[in-house]
Amino acid sequence: MFSAKEMPSASSLFSTYASMTASVMLVRTMINDLVPHPVRFYALSVFRHFFKPRTGQLTLVIEENNSITRNQIYDAAEVYLSTKVSPNTERLRICKTPKEKNVTIRLEKDEKIIDCFQGAELKWRFVHSEAEKNHPGDMYPSRSERRLFELTFHRKHKDIVLDSYVPFLLETAKAIRDEQRVLRMFTLNTSQCYGGGGIRWDSINLEHPSTFETLAMEPDLKNIVIEDLNRFVKRKEFYKRVGRAWKRGYLLYGPPGTGKSSLVAAVANYLKFDIYDLQLANIMRDSDLRKLLLSTGNRSILVIEDIDCSVDLPDRRSGDELQRTDLPQSKASGRNKDKAESSGGKGQFNPQLTLSGLLNFIDGLWSSCGDERIIIFTTNHKERLDPALLRPGRMDMHIHMSYCTPHGFKLLASNYLGISGEHSLYGEIESLIETTEVTPAQVAGELMKSEDADVALVELVNLLKRKKLEGDGVVDEAAAATTTNDVGTTRKLAKRQKTNNTTKPQNSKGRRRTTRKRL
């Protein structure tokens, strides 16, 4: 305390204050002049870091983009959080595009969600900010958007969040996406094929209802196929380790109407894979084929239906076959013949789409530049295929789709007529099916004739009796089913072969009649 005598006058106080302020300003000017800006900035941030109050909370910032690529954690959070909407959430964004099956729900700006994981409380907040960017020379400023999630939790849970919660988030989001995924069916756009626009895929939603549950197949065979698919999709690391492309090939063979295409759809629905339906007859050159195959997506099935008659490809051994003019009039051979004639006739014809082009590409570049690829060939005549296609390692599994069996019939009857137990006509139908060649498609056709189970089953009995009387033809399937990776060639077939040694050509579809050896 100052005594009255010592009490400084107001003027002296003012001059002391003025000189202190001047010194502070002098020091500040000196610091500003002497210490460069980045160093000052750094010193300040260190100072702030040590002296700011600690909350015990840690916040992870999950931005939408990581430089130019998407941030997978952000995408996963977006999907995952849409399932965690609580009654306290006030604003949500919803939308639905034509390709989507369900309504998409997303958080709105500043909305918060609380999640719990292994005892940790996790607070999510969605941040969306917009800023104007003014580039020199730009007439109009552009807007840049920044979207991110903030994930806040107690710092003691840092390991749980980074080691367990984030992987859980990624996996859960993948499962949700798979569940909601709308499958696409890609076919070739032929309208602009050779008009300069180039050949390309067009897609529509795949809404084929076939599943393994609705498919009439022997249970053992069905299980073998399902297990094979399960093994395939979870063996990413295995394929990498053994140095093989992550792809699997299936050859489906059997008479028309036994469910080959239905099996393709069932596989797609089971795995949630898109289908690329490659109609070889629309492709002229290996280069087009390569382009098309390279533009197929991962997790997809490439299907080439009726490979035995979809196109006359020159095989790898007999290029001279190209010069023959006695080709049957298939869609593709007609086209090739036209081309031969327009290019001067016999000897000058040189189609640029070859079997080796197809096989090399499927085995080589195509399969190695994507993941989880399945390729399926279907045929009614396995015995007509080029051995290059059948050699071990090319198609991993040969699946024989056979005529309807008693088990298959019961499954169809349950699906089509809702019969769960037995029926008085079952005994007769089963013994007729054992000794008659009837396809599941034919059985299904009869079962659809009436909603009344009794009437429909009588129709089926009549059909079976008629077929038995006609003694419908048998195709030489046993001869074709000789490779080790063949599954599904039933005992029924062997039985038929014993009783019927005459092999009639399959003739239910004119297009399947062919004399020339094709692919």
Ligand SMILES: Nc1ncnc2c1ncn2[C@@H]1O[C@H](COP(=O)(O)OP(=O)(O)OP(=O)(O)O)[C@@H](O)[C@H]1O
């Ligand atoms: N195994 C089956 N299980 C259930 N339904 C089947 C089966 N096979 C055929 N169908 C029925 O018959 C219809 C035709 O079958 P699908 O097209 O799958 O035969 P496919 O073997 O591909 O014939 P194609 O050789 O003529 O192409 C299907 O839509 C389905 O309703």
Ligand SMILES: [Mg+2]
């Ligand atoms: Mg088919």
